[in-house]
Amino acid sequence: MLVFIFRRLLGILPILFLITLAVFLVMQVLPGDPALMILGTEATPEALAAIRERLGLNQPLYMQYLSWIGNVLSGDLGRSMVDNSPVSRAILYALPVTLQISFLAILIALVIGVPAGVIGATRRGGIGDTVVSLIGFSCISLPGFWVAILLLYVLSLYLGWLPSSGFVRLHEDWIGSLQTSIMPAIALGLRPAGIFMRLVRSSMLEAMKSDYVRTARAKGITAMKVTLRHGLRTSLIPLLTVLSVEFAALLGNVVVIDTIFGLPGFGRLIYNSVLRLDLTMMQSLVLIFAVSVILINLLTDVAYFILDPRIKER
């Protein structure tokens, strides 16, 4: 197990190098001069030169890259080009918000999607199956921002049950925190819920027709055990693949969701940094997104390792 994880980590190193390089170069290619952005178009050439000197913008590219990587490795993501505050502080402030919303979203997606998929597969062709399929398609086709606005309208404006914007941190007041994160999480989680539903349904249908499920039934164990222990358990392996992909996709959607619900998460950071052309901030955010996706993939591999004994042979 540890050897397996270690080998995966080794494999990640070259990917990390390429990602940092790509992030760095793309930022260099982008139009717009940060020095001009900070000082405005009326700045004197001396002032511009001074600020370029301070930000290291006049050094050769590879030096800029190396010093950036060195700083990143020591936890220093640089300072915002807009207000000169440390980027890492802004990120540490936004990270828990986004983590909480995304995990809650995936949790909601699993809690809705997996049982619904099982119902669809076991009641194939029946009313339950039709309802599940209908809900599944709706979840996938309704855009997140539309669901978000609908939720806001009904639950906040009309019923007044939940606050319409803002965020309460978990350690301050967990009930309040849940209240502020439940709507964004639903808006984010509906799409993966629909996808999980359809995937679980189709892979369970496949599994229930398999020879090993027939063996399980021939043993005389209860129908429930056949469905869950044999049918569903083997369907979790394809679910895992989709789960990791959906998690990564979900991180991209936080921009819209943060904006609609006024959340101080990654989405807002991205939005603001793009508007203000805050290069250091953008660079760090893209890097963190890429690293998160890699981490999710690593976790997925470890989960495969636990769920599927056949992996160990390879």
Add this chain to the structure above:
Amino acid sequence: MPVERNIVLEVDNLQTHFSTDEGVVRAVDGVSFQLEAGKTLALVGESGSGKSVTSLSIMRLLQKGVGRVAGGRILFEGRDLAALTEPEMRRVRGKDIAMVFQEPMTSLTPVYTVGDQIAEAIMAHEPISKRAARARAVELLETVGIPEPATRARAYPHQLSGGMRQRVMIAIALACNPKVLIADEPTTGLDVTIQAQILDLMRRLQKETGMAILFITHDLGVVAEMADRVLVMYAGRTVEEAAVEPLFGEPRMPYTQGLMASIPRLGSAPEGVSHPRLQAIRGNIPSPRNLPQGCAFHPRCEHASPDFCTHNVPALEDSGMGHMVRCARWRDVLQTAQVAP
């Protein structure tokens, strides 16, 4: 003096129907047989003859909404399995009647150890702790001839060979000492030497436990080795049934004769010919959706009479000493066979 017969399973006029887009298909149409304790009955036939469907009907494992037992009785120790509720039937499966399937490579769940899968079968029917069930699983693995059973119990199916997996399947089937074992082509797809080992194992276990075996196969060589009695199926019906010696010695239904003639034999070639041609039955088994009028076998039969066989379904009749045959012309057929060299 009448011989005492201990009949554990009696199938009486079984009708199994499949609903398809083109209407109802009678996959099994009026099959009857009796299975004695300690004896083996072989169900023989080509693919599509209804032999596997018969076994799945007995276990009530037909795919829901597609196949169903439409008529007849399946009596296990006097109880009609066809009339049981699903929870009642569940308690019969694996405990009273167990089954070994054709595909050992895909018949075990890939994500659990074989020991756990055997233990699951025990715990389904007995109030026993997981620990005790696992210990029993190891004993069962030893019974079916798996070396180092304690180690192998912790192996996953993909770590075992096909022959080993089939032994595990047999161990699962034996977990609760069933009175009837249904083996649906258990050696198909295994190497010949492994086939022989599995057959030996089943015979040995039958001798030790006294269970009855319903052995389903298309391989007549295996039938000769295993069976006490043989039932030949064609297009969902019994066409011949007899004890194994008379059936092999004097097959009376032209279809059975054709099957026998298609077994390769050493030294059966005429002088001067090194490789004898195998006698194949001409044509193919008819689709159960579109059975021929009259005797289902007549389009392939050398003895078919154009008047009778094409219009009338022959009855299954006793041709003497319990040798059942479904052929209108079995007497003529028998004569031709005796006249021929």
